[in-house]
Amino acid sequence: MGQPDLSLLGEVSSIDPDRDGICPNFNMEDPVVKNGGRPEVVRTWYCLQDPKTGSLIEEMTACSFCVAHINVLFPCLKRIFAPIANGQRLLATCDLMTQGNGQQRCIEIVDQMAAVAQSTLETKTRDITPLIDFVRKWGxxxxxxxxxxxxxxxxxxxxSTVPEFTACEECYVRHIEPLYSQSPQPAILAHLEExxxxxxxxxxxxxxPRLQSYFTDASRTNDISTFRQKLMARNNKMQEIEIQLRRMKQExxxxxxxxRMHRNQMIxxxxQARIRSTQWAVSGWTAPPIDWGITNVxxxxxxxxxxxxxxxxxxMTDLENEWIRYWK
Structure with missing residues (x-):
C-alpha cells in the first residue's frame, strides 16, 4: 500500500477481538475449517450498507473481527458495514476473510475494497457502488x-457431446458466460446445458489453468473430439493415481x-536384559555382559x-507432484 514504514503491520497485529472472539474461519480446531469450509456460529454479524437506500447487502456477511481489520487497513471505509438485525446475535458464517476454497474470493473482495479506498482518497468522495455490485454478483x-x-x-x-465435462457455477460465470457476448459465438455453446x-x-x-486451456482450445476450434480425448485421458490418469496413492497409503x-510393533518388542x-543382569548381581555371582542381541535385532x-x-x-510425493505438474 506504499506505506513508508511497518506501522500498518503493527496496527493490524495489535487488533484485539471483541467478546465474540476471532473470525470463526481462523479457528483451526474446527473440523469445518480444517476441510476448507466456513463454520456457522452465533455472534453479531455485519453486512455492507448501501448508502443510497440504507438497505443491507445480504449477499455477504462479515464478523466483527474481519470488519475491524478492514477499518484498520482502509480508514476511509469505516462505517460501510452495519450490524444485522440491530446487533442481535444470529447463526451465520463469515464470508469476508475465508481460507480453503474461498480464499481467492476473499482476496478479490479485499482488492475491490482497496480500489474503492484508493478512489476515495483521490477524489475525496466515497462511492462503494463497485464494491456493492461485485458482492451482489459473486456473493x-x-x-x-x-x-x-x-x-x-x-x-x-x-x-450429448462431452459427457465427461462438468463445470461449477463459479467457473461457468468466469470462463463460459463471457463467450456468449462474442461474435460469432463459439459453436460448442450450443451443446451446453444447465x-x-x-x-x-x-x-x-x-x-x-490446464483445464481452462483445454476448454479455450475447444471453443476456438470446435474440436470436440480432441477436447473429449484430453478430458478422458486426464480422468483415467486421475483414477490411476488415486488407486496408487490409496495403495501406498495403506502400505x-x-x-x-x-x-511400532518392533519398537515395542525392542523395549x-x-x-528383560536388564532384569537378567540385575538378577545376576543380586545372586552374588559375577554378571556376564548384558546381552543386547534381541534388542538390537x-x-x-x-x-x-x-x-x-x-x-x-x-x-507418494513424487506421484502427487507428477499429477500437479502434468495433469491437474
Missing part, C-alpha cells in the same frame, strides 16, 4: 471446490504399524520398516 455464487467433490450445486455440462444438483455430486473441469500404515527385550527391524515407509512416502 450468491458458491466458490469453486478446486478439484474436490461438489455436492448440492447446479452444474453445467455437454451431455442442470440441477445430482446425487453423488461432481468434479469441476474448469478450475485449473505406509502397515509399515508404521510393524515399526520388552531391553527390559528388533531395533534394526523397526528402523528397516521406518525406512521403507519413508521411501514409500517419497514415492
Amino acid at each position: 450468491p455464487i458458491p466458490a469453486c471446490q478446486q478439484g474436490k467433490l461438489v455436492s448440492g450445486q447446479k452444474q453445467y455440462s455437454f451431455p 442442470q440441477e444438483a445430482k446425487p453423488g455430486g461432481f468434479l469441476c473441469d474448469l478450475f485449473s 505406509i500404515q502397515q509399515l508404521k504399524a510393524q515399526e 520388552v527385550a531391553q527390559s 528388533e531395533m534394526a527391524k523397526a528402523n528397516e520398516k521406518a525406512m521403507q515407509a519413508a521411501i514409500l512416502q517419497d514415492s
Whole structure:
C-alpha cells in the first residue's frame, strides 16, 4: 500500500477481538475449517450498507473481527458495514476473510475494497457502488471446490457431446458466460446445458489453468473430439493415481504399524536384559555382559520398516507432484 514504514503491520497485529472472539474461519480446531469450509456460529454479524437506500447487502456477511481489520487497513471505509438485525446475535458464517476454497474470493473482495479506498482518497468522495455490485454478483455464487467433490450445486455440462465435462457455477460465470457476448459465438455453446444438483455430486473441469486451456482450445476450434480425448485421458490418469496413492497409503500404515510393533518388542527385550543382569548381581555371582542381541535385532527391524515407509512416502510425493505438474 506504499506505506513508508511497518506501522500498518503493527496496527493490524495489535487488533484485539471483541467478546465474540476471532473470525470463526481462523479457528483451526474446527473440523469445518480444517476441510476448507466456513463454520456457522452465533455472534453479531455485519453486512455492507448501501448508502443510497440504507438497505443491507445480504449477499455477504462479515464478523466483527474481519470488519475491524478492514477499518484498520482502509480508514476511509469505516462505517460501510452495519450490524444485522440491530446487533442481535444470529447463526451465520463469515464470508469476508475465508481460507480453503474461498480464499481467492476473499482476496478479490479485499482488492475491490482497496480500489474503492484508493478512489476515495483521490477524489475525496466515497462511492462503494463497485464494491456493492461485485458482492451482489459473486456473493450468491458458491466458490469453486478446486478439484474436490461438489455436492448440492447446479452444474453445467455437454451431455450429448462431452459427457465427461462438468463445470461449477463459479467457473461457468468466469470462463463460459463471457463467450456468449462474442461474435460469432463459439459453436460448442450450443451443446451446453444447465442442470440441477445430482446425487453423488461432481468434479469441476474448469478450475485449473490446464483445464481452462483445454476448454479455450475447444471453443476456438470446435474440436470436440480432441477436447473429449484430453478430458478422458486426464480422468483415467486421475483414477490411476488415486488407486496408487490409496495403495501406498495403506502400505505406509502397515509399515508404521510393524515399526511400532518392533519398537515395542525392542523395549520388552531391553527390559528383560536388564532384569537378567540385575538378577545376576543380586545372586552374588559375577554378571556376564548384558546381552543386547534381541534388542538390537528388533531395533534394526523397526528402523528397516521406518525406512521403507519413508521411501514409500517419497514415492507418494513424487506421484502427487507428477499429477500437479502434468495433469491437474
